[in-house]
Amino acid sequence: MTRAQGAGGGAQIETLPPIAVIDELWIRGALAERRLMHGRAEQRGGEIFAIDERDDALVAACEEAIARMRGVVPPDARVRLVSRNGDATMTVELNGISIVTTPEFLSADVQLLRTPPAPRPRPLRPAPCVWHHGSAAVLLHEAVGHPRELGVPEIEWPRWLRIDTPMELRRASFSDVPLRRMTRVVVSQEDAPFALPEPRIDVQLVRGGAYDPLTDVVTIDVAVPRFTIRATRAQIAAALAGAAGEPLRYPGVVCSREGQELVVGSFAPLLVTRELP
Amino acid sequence: MIYRKWGRTVRWENGTLVRVEEAGEAREEDGVFVAQPIEHRVIPSASEGSRAHVVAAAEGILRCAQDDIRIERLIVTAGVALHQYSDTQWQDETRRVHVALTRKPWRVLVDDANVAPVAGALARCEGERDFEHVLVPPHIHIDVPCEKEQLPGGLDGYGRPIERRRVDGEPPNFYRPSYRVRPVRRWMNVRAIPFGAMQAAPRVLALVDGGKALVEDGGRIFVTRLRLDRVTAAAESGEMLL
Numbered sequence: 001m002t003r004a005q006g007a008g009g010g011a012q013i014e015t016l017p018p019i020a021v022i023d024e025l026w027i028r029g030a031l032a033e034r035r036l037m038h039g040r041a042e043q044r045g046g047e048i049f050a051i052d053e054r055d056d057a058l059v060a061a062c063e064e065a066i067a068r069m070r071g072v073v074p075p076d077a078r079v080r081l082v083s084r085n086g087d088a089t090m091t092v093e094l095n096g097i098s099i100v101t102t103p104e105f106l107s108a109d110v111q112l113l114r115t116p117p118a119p120r121p122r123p124l125r126p127a128p129c130v131w132h133h134g135s136a137a138v139l140l141h142e143a144v145g146h147p148r149e150l151g152v153p154e155i156e157w158p159r160w161l162r163i164d165t166p167m168e169l170r171r172a173s174f175s176d177v178p179l180r181r182m183t184r185v186v187v188s189q190e191d192a193p194f195a196l197p198e199p200r201i202d203v204q205l206v207r208g209g210a211y212d213p214l215t216d217v218v219t220i221d222v223a224v225p226r227f228t229i230r231a232t233r234a235q236i237a238a239a240l241a242g243a244a245g246e247p248l249r250y251p252g253v254v255c256s257r258e259g260q261e262l263v264v265g266s267f268a269p270l271l272v273t274r275e276l277p
Numbered sequence: 278m279i280y281r282k283w284g285r286t287v288r289w290e291n292g293t294l295v296r297v298e299e300a301g302e303a304r305e306e307d308g309v310f311v312a313q314p315i316e317h318r319v320i321p322s323a324s325e326g327s328r329a330h331v332v333a334a335a336e337g338i339l340r341c342a343q344d345d346i347r348i349e350r351l352i353v354t355a356g357v358a359l360h361q362y363s364d365t366q367w368q369d370e371t372r373r374v375h376v377a378l379t380r381k382p383w384r385v386l387v388d389d390a391n392v393a394p395v396a397g398a399l400a401r402c403e404g405e406r407d408f409e410h411v412l413v414p415p416h417i418h419i420d421v422p423c424e425k426e427q428l429p430g431g432l433d434g435y436g437r438p439i440e441r442r443r444v445d446g447e448p449p450n451f452y453r454p455s456y457r458v459r460p461v462r463r464w465m466n467v468r469a470i471p472f473g474a475m476q477a478a479p480r481v482l483a484l485v486d487g488g489k490a491l492v493e494d495g496g497r498i499f500v501t502r503l504r505l506d507r508v509t510a511a512a513e514s515g516e517m518l519l
Contacts (some may be wrong), residue, residue, distance in 0.1 A: 035457050036313040039299065046292060052299040052314045123428070175297040177290050214379050214486075258290070 007167040011045035019174045020058035022066050023082040029075035034112030036062075039174025050175040061086030072103050074110055084172075087261050091254065097205055097223045100252020100263060109251040112205065122225055123199035126275035128241065130196060131203045134250030136243075137266035138206040139229075139273075141165075141185045141253060142218045143236045145264075146211035149180055149257075155233050158240050160192035172260035179257060189243035197241070197272060201225065206250075231276045279304045280435070282456040284358035285365070287327045289335040291351055297343060297401040301456040310459040324488060327355040330372070334390050338376055341396035349384065350377035365436035383500055389416055395483045398498045406499040410478040411492055415468065415515030417481055423508040423517075424470040434460040443470075473510030475518050 018040040025033040026210040038059060041050035054180065069090055073079050078093040091100050094113040101109040131139065144157070145165045154205035157163065164186040207223035218236060220229040231239070247267035255264045283300040303312040335353045343346050352375040359368045376387040380399050385498040387395050413419060427446040433439055434453025442449060444464050451460035479494035479501070490503050503519065 031309050033310040033459060034312070037457065047294045048296070050295060050299075052301070154283060175295060175299070177293045177295060188396065214384050215382060232315045 002122075014043040014170075016041040016043055016048070016174075016178065017085075018053070018055040019085060019171070020062050021082065021084045021173065022057055022059075022062040024066060024070075024079060026070075026073045026079040026081065029073065037173060038151055041174050048177065052174065058085050069103055072106055074106075077110070089254075091165070091252070099205070100254055105249070105251065112251065113208070122201060124225055125201070126277060128197035128200045128274045128275060129203050130200050131268065131271040131273070133204060133246035134266060134268045135203050135206050136271035137185045137187055137247075137250045137268035138209055139218070139236065139271075140187050140268065141182070141222055141255070141264065141266060142209040142211045142220065143183050143233050145182045146231065146257075147213070149182060150213050152213055152216075155237055157237050158192075159190050160243070161240060162186075162188045162190065164188075170260075170262055172262055176260050177258070179260065181257065181260075181262060182255070184262050185253075185267065186247055186265075187243075187268035187271070188247050189245075189269050189271075192244065192269075193242040194244040194270075194272065195242060197274075200272075201227070202250060227231075229276045235276065236273070239274040239276050241274050243269045243271045245269045278363050280357055280453070280456060281361040283317065284356060285327075286354055286356035287331045289351065289353040291329065291332050294328070294332065296495065303456045303459075305459070312457045313389070328389070331355050334374065338374070338390070338392045341378070341392050343396065343400060345380050346396055346400055347379045348376065350375065351450050352376075352388075360432075360436065362436040365432075367432050367436055368411045369431070383489075383491075385491055386416075386481075386486065388511040393431045395491065398482050398493060402491065402498045402500060404499060405489075406501055407492075407503050408479050408492065408494070408499075410509060411446050411490065411501060411503070411519050412478045412480045413490075413517045413519060414481065417484060419484070419503070419505060419517075421469070421505050421519065423473065423511065425464070425467050426470050427464050428468060430466050439465050468515045469508060469509050469511035469515045469517055473508075473518070475510050475512050475516070478518060 017094040020038040023035050038054050039050055039052040041048050053223040062083040065086050065088040066081055069088055073094060080091040082089045088102050090106060091098055092110055097113055099109045099113060140163050144163045148165050165182045167180050168183050171178045203222050204224040207221040209220045211218050216232045217230055247269050250266040253264045253266045254261050278466060279302050281302045286297045288295045297500055300317045301312060301314045331353045335351060338351055339348060354373045356371045374390045376392050378385045378396055378399055385399055404517060427442045427444060429441045431439050433450035435451055439450050448462040448464045452463035453460040480490040481490045481492050483491045485491055485500050488503055489500050492499055492501050508517055509518060
């Protein structure tokens with residue numbers, strides 16, 4: 001972001017970074033949709049002027065990233081390729097379940113969709129949950145990250161838990177208002193208690209989630225196995241029973257606020273929760 | 278065939294005023310939808326009136342915050358766009374308002390500029406109460422199971438006229454919210470086909486998150502759960518009795 005004094009000594013003019021985005025939708029190996037979007041914006045005080053001006057270097061970087069992703073599109077899935085200013089994100093959906101990944105991790109992450117874990121007897125809910133593959137990052141993205149974005153007062157979390165949620169002013173397109181958003185969620189543990197509960201539900205993949213600041217309720221839609229959690233932050237904090245190991249990269253969170261979809265990196269250790277509503 | 282759009286919008290979004298100029302085109306070839314920006318050529322002029330309208334509307338709505346009523350979300354937009362598809366060219370102007378008012382534990386959603394009466398009513402809300410019937414005015418849009426019709430007016434995403442049709446089977450018209458979005462078949466300008474006998478009942482003032490509504494009952498205000506599984510009657514005006 002660059003700054004200059006406005007004409008006549010008025011509000012400062014800030015040139016917001018230009019943005020170029022290419023996204024493509026591939027269905028079973030065939031291109032179905034392709035969009036190019038680009039533009040720049042200037043902000044003066046509380047006013048933004050945005051225009052869809054092209055930055056050739058950014059568009060070229062996006063084209064290069066898209067070409068790289070096209071080469072590895074799984075032929076039997078619904079795949080969305082997105083490059084924003086040259087980065088590379090792939091959302092891969094198989095059998096109604098999706099992950100968000102990059103070409104680097106594609107192969108390993110798609111395996112999670114192709115080889116669901118062997119079914120275990122599943123207790124009736126509510127039951128303790130064990131959050132695998134870093135999926136607890138989604139739970140804490142909603143319960144800790146969004147309240148921090150919105151300036152909601154913190155509540156007390158277990159002492160063994162660390163939740164790092166660096167924030168930046170981010171925006172999805174050139175015409176969007178920059179919002180204070182998480183760039184990633186890194187959950188870690190220090191000397192946490194850990195015991196695998198029996199019976200338990202093994203959470204493998206999460207479909208999505210939400211945080212409502214009015215009610216302080218967090219909603220988590222678990223994809224594998226399929227169920228939904230609705231609990232207040234206090235209930236979630238009280239349910240955190242333990243954790244083990246280093247943070248694992250969860251394949252993907254595309255976070256939406258005010259219609260602006262942004263990727264948020266997500267990392268969490270194996271985590272255990274007591275019964276949640 | 279190529280669809281092209283040139284547009285300007287002014288948008289108040291939670292305290293920031295955003296002015297956008299853009300132009301783009303979309304084409305569908307062999308089932309592939311492709312969209313990209315184009316040269317601006319002629320962008321229809323948006324008068325300073327648009328900016329003034331948006332700012333005045335937003336400031337008026339912000340004044341509705343009182344005591345424990347908060348304005349959680351406020352979007353006001355005014356836009357003008359020139360569209361072209363094949364030999365058809367058309368221009369439209371849009372004005373939209375989206376407001377979320379909160380008073381714990383309720384979140385009230387208002388999609389028109391007349392927010393003050395709703396905010397005043399929310400401040401006087403006495404609690405939640407069930408009612409046998411409620412009246413839903415035509416400007417509040419809800420999806421309920423009944424016989425419906427598409428009213429004539431305007432053009433669709435391919436510049437084709439929207440005509441009066443009974444809502445049945447595949448919609449004849451396409452909705453194109455942006456040049457970047459593949460048009461989808463959709464019924465537009467929909468209302469319930471008048472039937473049954475209307476009667477007095479508490480009147481819905483606005484929708485409340487969670488399938489509820491803010492209603493006025495003889496000067497008293499309540500939140501009530503909406504029963505969306507049945508419609509008792511519908512009037513020529515578009516008002517419905519649930």
